[in-house]
Amino acid sequence: MTLLALYLLALLDGLLCGLRTSMGRCPLIRKRSYYTRALLRGIAGAQVISMLALGALLLTSAFSSHRAPFRADLEAIAGRMLWVFLPYAALVLTNLALRLIPSTDLRSATSVVMLGPLTAMRPVVMIAGVLFGISASELPETRFLGVFILGLMLALEFALNRRAARVQAIEIRRLV
Amino acid sequence: MFPAWDAAQPEITDLIVQHDPGTLQRLPVRKQELVEVFSKFRNRKALRAVQALPENGGILDEREIDALFLTVHWEMQRLAEEFYHGNRVWEILRPVVACIRQSGIRDTLRIVDVGCGIGYSTRWLAAKIPLAEHNIEVIGMDLNSTLIAEANRLATAESLPCQFLHGDAFSSQHSNHVLLSTGVIHHFRGPALFEFLRRHDQPGLQAFLHFDFQPWFLAPLGSLFFHYLRMRTAIARHDGVLSTIRAHSARTLTEAARSSAPGFAAGIYGARIWSTPAPRVFHTLVGLRHKLVPELHRQLGRHAMRLGELR
Numbered sequence: 001m002t003l004l005a006l007y008l009l010a011l012l013d014g015l016l017c018g019l020r021t022s023m024g025r026c027p028l029i030r031k032r033s034y035y036t037r038a039l040l041r042g043i044a045g046a047q048v049i050s051m052l053a054l055g056a057l058l059l060t061s062a063f064s065s066h067r068a069p070f071r072a073d074l075e076a077i078a079g080r081m082l083w084v085f086l087p088y089a090a091l092v093l094t095n096l097a098l099r100l101i102p103s104t105d106l107r108s109a110t111s112v113v114m115l116g117p118l119t120a121m122r123p124v125v126m127i128a129g130v131l132f133g134i135s136a137s138e139l140p141e142t143r144f145l146g147v148f149i150l151g152l153m154l155a156l157e158f159a160l161n162r163r164a165a166r167v168q169a170i171e172i173r174r175l176v
Numbered sequence: 177m178f179p180a181w182d183a184a185q186p187e188i189t190d191l192i193v194q195h196d197p198g199t200l201q202r203l204p205v206r207k208q209e210l211v212e213v214f215s216k217f218r219n220r221k222a223l224r225a226v227q228a229l230p231e232n233g234g235i236l237d238e239r240e241i242d243a244l245f246l247t248v249h250w251e252m253q254r255l256a257e258e259f260y261h262g263n264r265v266w267e268i269l270r271p272v273v274a275c276i277r278q279s280g281i282r283d284t285l286r287i288v289d290v291g292c293g294i295g296y297s298t299r300w301l302a303a304k305i306p307l308a309e310h311n312i313e314v315i316g317m318d319l320n321s322t323l324i325a326e327a328n329r330l331a332t333a334e335s336l337p338c339q340f341l342h343g344d345a346f347s348s349q350h351s352n353h354v355l356l357s358t359g360v361i362h363h364f365r366g367p368a369l370f371e372f373l374r375r376h377d378q379p380g381l382q383a384f385l386h387f388d389f390q391p392w393f394l395a396p397l398g399s400l401f402f403h404y405l406r407m408r409t410a411i412a413r414h415d416g417v418l419s420t421i422r423a424h425s426a427r428t429l430t431e432a433a434r435s436s437a438p439g440f441a442a443g444i445y446g447a448r449i450w451s452t453p454a455p456r457v458f459h460t461l462v463g464l465r466h467k468l469v470p471e472l473h474r475q476l477g478r479h480a481m482r483l484g485e486l487r
Binding site for chain 1: 239242243246247249250251253254258259260263264267294296299300303304322326329330333334336398401402405406407408449450456457
């Protein structure tokens with residue numbers, strides 16, 4: 001259950017990464033399909049990362065000399081990570097929900113005052129969540145796995161951003 | 177104060193593309209001249225951004241600068257989207273149009289977005305507002321031909337009922353009913369601001385709406401943080417912050433408008449968030465023919481409290 005919750009949070013993070021990295025790169029007015037593609041790309045990226053993390057988990061488990069303690073340790077650190085990631089996700093989702101209220105000032109305020117700083121905090125939250133999780137770990141392989149997954153999570157936005165920048169640069173080259 | 181926050185200096189984008197004012201032909205820009213401008217202000221941030229600009233034999237590479245300009249303007253549109261700028265424009269433009277109609281003008285109203293860039297406001301209005309029902313024609317004008325070509329391309333791509341023209345919106349060739357602009361007026365400083373507003377005194381013009389950053393003590397910090405998070409190019413980050421520092425106060429704008437365009441009542445719209453003392457990021461210099469003022473108050477309805485003294 002805990003791992004499933006982390007997986008769903010990873011998908012949500014990927015979705016928002018996809019959205020963020022695509023913003024400011026399409027000057028059309030109506031761009032629902034553009035953003036839909038960006039969201040799907042983000043989810044796909046998060047899915048790839050989840051598969052890599054699962055692969056690493058299975059490999060570590062296969063080579064671990066103490067599988068049962070490894071599984072228990074993994075559950076424990078995942079549970080601790082949720083203590084950091086869930087409030088962060090709740091804050092982000094609350095602010096996104098506030099934007100459903102049709103007030104230009106309120107919508108702008110959520111963007112400037114909340115979503116902007118929350119975006120800036122994302123890497124810090126990621127690092128804090130993983131460090132908090134693995135700080136109670138008893139096995140080196142779980143710690144390794146935690147750091148590996150942290151690297152993947154941080155790499156996701158970087159990779160999506162690089163891709164979006166490359167596509168945008170090609171498009172602009174065609175125009176000038 | 178940081179050198180990059182000196183309001184006396186120009187923005188980088190003011191300098192990297194230059195036109196002959198008469199023919200609107202693009203002029204070559206020497207990189208060294210830009211370096212000298214920002215060296216005087218000891219603005220290392222601007223100098224780093226300028227040094228990185230591609231050049232050919234000391235002259236800025238036009239094609240690369242155009243690509244950079246488009247990148248920056250695409251990014252800037254994102255800010256307009258995040259601030260729901262289109263909605264804000266229509267919030268005040270709708271009652272202005274209504275009161276012009278009440279005054280008896282039945283012609284198609286020609287609304288011109290001055291210094292439109294890639295024409296976000298114009299295209300937003302064309303996409304979201306049934307302009308034909310209001311009998312409105314929206315046109316974007318800019319001196320930069322690359323941005324106008326891009327605005328036209330985007331409008332065509334979405335089949336939007338608007339047009340974009342390369343030229344001077346104040347030229348005698350054009351007769352406009354409403355002029356609007358976004359983030360343009362702070363580029364006019366000192367006597368140039370008075371001259372810019374003096375040119376509004378045209379016979380057919382009924383109103384003008386100039387949207388720009390509202391200066392207050394936290395604006396530069398907020399802008400720095402916001403641009404650092406949202407913008408990706410060094411020039412956009414630099415100029416975005418400098419824009420908020422160079423922004424004119426409500427008093428400067430209204431005094432300049434009242435003395436330079438006496439045919440209009442001038443005031444500020446939307447300075448505060450709801451009824452709180454918290455300032456909005458943007459405020460609007462509103463100019464309206466005196467006879468239309470009472471009707472504007474009526475048309476604004478509950479939003480009338482957002483309008484400052486209009487005289």
